Amino acid sequence: MSKRLPHLFALTLTLSAASIALAADQEAGRRKAEAVCAACHGANGISVSDTIPNLAGQKPRYLETQLAALKDGRRKSEIMNPIAGQLSAADIADVAAHFAGQPGAVSTAKSAMLPNLVKSSVSFPEGYQGTYTKYHTINFPATKQVRHYLANPTAVQAAKAGQPMPNGAMLFVEVYSARLDADQKPVLGADGFFVADKLLFYTSMARDAGWGKDIPEILRNDEWNYAVFTTGKQQRAGVNQAECLACHKPLDKVSYLFTLKQLTDAAKSRY
Ligand code: HEC
Ligand code: HEC
Known part of the structure; x- marks a missing residue:
């Protein structure tokens, strides 16, 4: 009996190492969300406009299956297909974990757009x-x-x-x-x-x-x-x-x- 204990102990260690790896992924997901997804969905998953869905508090598995379908084109969206197409399987797991972990909000809540994407250098071509x-x-x-x-x-x-x-x-x-x-x-x-x-x-x-x-x-x-x-x-x-x-x-x-x-x-x- 005592001979088996170290073995169980090793198994426990492996599992907690896996959950540490998962937490790190959520952090990578947060960084990606802040840099890219935030422009439309808000960094916290509360979207910036009425035409863009909230992602906050959504089931992680749903987010992953939708992103996979948007990536390979089974789900069509002129806006999301090119974005999801550039996400790796690991990116998808990371951002899904991030948004799933955000608290939801009332339907009228809105995030601000990203200033670097609102700012445009184009000026009116006079004449x-x-x-x-x-x-x-x-x-x-x-x-x-x-x-x-x-x-x-x-x-x-x-x-x-x-x-x-x-x-x-x-x-x-x-x-x-x-x-x-x-x-x-x-x-x-x-x-x-x-x-x-x-x-x-x-x-x-x-x-x-x-x-x-x-x-x-x-x-x-x-x-x-x-x-x-x-x-x-x-x-x-x-x-x-x-x-x-x-x-x-x-x-x-x-x-x-x-x-x-x-x-x-x-x-x-x-x-
Ligand atoms: C330019 C705006 C924009 C950006 C940036 C953007 N999205 Fe989207 N996203 C949309 C729109 C619009 C939809 C709704 C697509 C549709 O009509 O099917 C959507 C849909 C989704 C869905 C499906 C939601 C559902 O309820 O089915 C997921 C998941 C998603 N986006 C994740 C992401 C992630 C992750 C990122 C960042 C890597 C991101 N999006 C960046 C605009 C954007
Ligand atoms: C859902 C996809 C989509 C979005 C979002 C979109 N465009 Fe376009 N854009 C098109 C298509 C398709 C054309 C081709 C002609 C047309 O339908 O007007 C086009 C054409 C253009 C053209 C003429 C030059 C060219 O590419 O052929 C300009 C300028 C332009 N868009 C500006 C914008 C601006 C500014 C925005 C954001 C406010 C925007 N577009 C958002 C799809 C889009």
Whole structure:
């Protein structure tokens, strides 16, 4: 009997070593959460907006299975797929342990956005109409909007030369409501696009040296920053660049642009 005791003792030691390792993982999960997930879910798992779920106090196993499904694409989310895709199995276990360990909150609670992701270096391109090239238009039937896509000369030159977008490039989108007919249906112009009615706002992306440095690697789009501008030419407050960055992130092979092909075709045919 006494011969077996040391053996049991060794087993106990192994188990407590395992729980120490688990605690360390939760700490790694906290660091990852603070640097990346906090931009949307809050470091404590209480999210920053009504369109983003809380993770605080969620079952760890549920968090892990969702992250695994978001990583391999069985669960679709334009924002979460690129983020989960960059997490290792160990990262997933770590962040799940972290968020599961956070206290829940009432549904109206909100975390603040991360200042480094709210801050955008993009400024309004005063007088852009004189120098920018309009290269694309898209109808948005669901929202009864039409968007006009413009590029500055730096972006047009790079596209024409088949080069990646360099620092100084800017893409700028005018978002209009569509003119509606008596049945509240968008009126089509001769070009097949909705006739623009009122300018609603602008969205933009631009890059310059050092603009990516405060953005965590999982979200960073090289040196690109994003901004939304009001018709009064001011940056719209409360825009979470983390969402722009996450959705454009998979496009690293095409300078993070969804419309690079359209820009390239326009640049080559017109100049
Ligand atoms: C840019 C914003 C953003 C960032 C950053 C972000 N998430 Fe998400 N996350 C979302 C959104 C939006 C959803 C809802 C996705 C959907 O509609 O299916 C979501 C969903 C989830 C879910 C599923 C929740 C559920 O209730 O099913 C998990 C788990 C999750 N995120 C974990 C993480 C982790 C871990 C990180 C950091 C590594 C992270 N997220 C970073 C925006 C973000
Ligand atoms: C859910 C995915 C998604 C999110 C989030 C997103 N974008 Fe985009 N973005 C797109 C798609 C798709 C296009 C292609 C044209 C379109 O649908 O307008 C696009 C196009 C653009 C363009 C034109 C240049 C290009 O890439 O083709 C700009 C500028 C832009 N987005 C800015 C923003 C800004 C600013 C934000 C954040 C406030 C943002 N985007 C968030 C998906 C997204």
